[in-house]
Amino acid sequence: MSDQIPLVAKQGEKVLSFGEILLRICPDLQGNWLKENKLPFYIGGAELNVATALALWNVPSAYLSAMPDNAITREIEQELKDKQIDTSAMLFEGDRLGLYYLPKGNDLKHAGVIYDRANSSYAELAVGQINWDEVFKGITWFHFSAICPAINQSLADVCLEALKAAKERNISVSLDLNYRSKLWKYKKAPIDVMPELANYCDLIMGNVWAAHSMLGIPLHPHLEKSQEYDNEILLQQAMDTSKAILAKFKSCKAVANTFRFDHGAGIKYYTTLYTEDQLTVSPEYVSDDILDKVGSGDCFMAGLIFGFYNKLTIKEILSFATAAAFDKLYIASDATTSTVDDIKARMKRDDE
Numbered sequence: 001m002s003d004q005i006p007l008v009a010k011q012g013e014k015v016l017s018f019g020e021i022l023l024r025i026c027p028d029l030q031g032n033w034l035k036e037n038k039l040p041f042y043i044g045g046a047e048l049n050v051a052t053a054l055a056l057w058n059v060p061s062a063y064l065s066a067m068p069d070n071a072i073t074r075e076i077e078q079e080l081k082d083k084q085i086d087t088s089a090m091l092f093e094g095d096r097l098g099l100y101y102l103p104k105g106n107d108l109k110h111a112g113v114i115y116d117r118a119n120s121s122y123a124e125l126a127v128g129q130i131n132w133d134e135v136f137k138g139i140t141w142f143h144f145s146a147i148c149p150a151i152n153q154s155l156a157d158v159c160l161e162a163l164k165a166a167k168e169r170n171i172s173v174s175l176d177l178n179y180r181s182k183l184w185k186y187k188k189a190p191i192d193v194m195p196e197l198a199n200y201c202d203l204i205m206g207n208v209w210a211a212h213s214m215l216g217i218p219l220h221p222h223l224e225k226s227q228e229y230d231n232e233i234l235l236q237q238a239m240d241t242s243k244a245i246l247a248k249f250k251s252c253k254a255v256a257n258t259f260r261f262d263h264g265a266g267i268k269y270y271t272t273l274y275t276e277d278q279l280t281v282s283p284e285y286v287s288d289d290i291l292d293k294v295g296s297g298d299c300f301m302a303g304l305i306f307g308f309y310n311k312l313t314i315k316e317i318l319s320f321a322t323a324a325a326f327d328k329l330y331i332a333s334d335a336t337t338s339t340v341d342d343i344k345a346r347m348k349r350d351d352e
Helices: 032-036 046-056 071-082 153-168 190-198 208-215 221-225 231-248 296-309 314-328 340-351
Strands: 014-018 022-025 041-044 061-064 098-101 114-116 139-145 172-176 203-206 254-263 266-275 278-281 285-287
Touching: 014 046, 041 046, 041 071, 046 061, 046 071, 046 139, 046 296, 139 153, 139 296, 153 172, 153 190, 172 296, 190 208, 190 231, 203 208, 203 296, 208 221, 208 231, 221 231, 231 254, 231 266, 231 278, 254 296, 254 314, 266 314, 278 314, 285 314, 296 314, 314 340
Parallel strands: 014 061, 014 139, 022 098, 139 172, 172 203, 203 254
Antiparallel strands: 022 041, 098 114, 254 266, 266 278, 266 285
């Protein structure tokens, strides 16, 4: 077995992330934002979080979304450019930017996310609207998530169009199985849409429950009923899930799974990466307190791409990606602000 994943990643060419750019509005849970007339926000979106991390880590990074053309969105575009993200493929059309509301903090499960993204510029994209010949020039890797086809049938069709165009050009494709139940509202369940898209993906990342609900991958009977922390069962499930994905989706070369469990006010966190008949398991990270859960999975995905792009070993890829994801839990924004050196320093601390 080799120690590198056989994925195409040409040095100097860009990684293109595709998804909806959003503003995340962050009211506090105590209602102080009403009294103080202050409402913090972040530029967000799962795929933009990946693009932002890659650019910060000196991987040539491009981002494709759609926004209305106005003074505010042009300022947002400039902010992305300032972060060294190539926005040349950005579409400026439509009438509105998507929003979502989610407080900051470590206990978000009781707050709930509120989406306000219907009829956004991105949501109105259609097949034939994007010139993939132009968009894919100088691109070696294409990344998207299951959030994109969750929005509507038209976006699902655009994703399929993009994946076919990427495969025709031998571009590696990664998929994050983000499951957002509040978005799947157009009379199709993820299982009706995601398997066709997964057929074109080289790397699939998520967790064993998402793989079950979105790709139809079997679960151990115990795990169908609960998400309890049982390391032996979970690692066996990671192995079984990964093997099943590779058997079902012939383009797929590697499968990554994350495991994150509440631990008081903090979490327990570890990950796995399966390729060429071997499951690699990360160290387990434990924290008694964290700052913000948003974007941790995106940071893990970016860490994987960073490792593949730089041709690291399997162990190095997983170690970096896991440390990057855990580090993000201490950063109060949608995307990481930690450099490669910052993340390596965390890895060194945790090894001591």
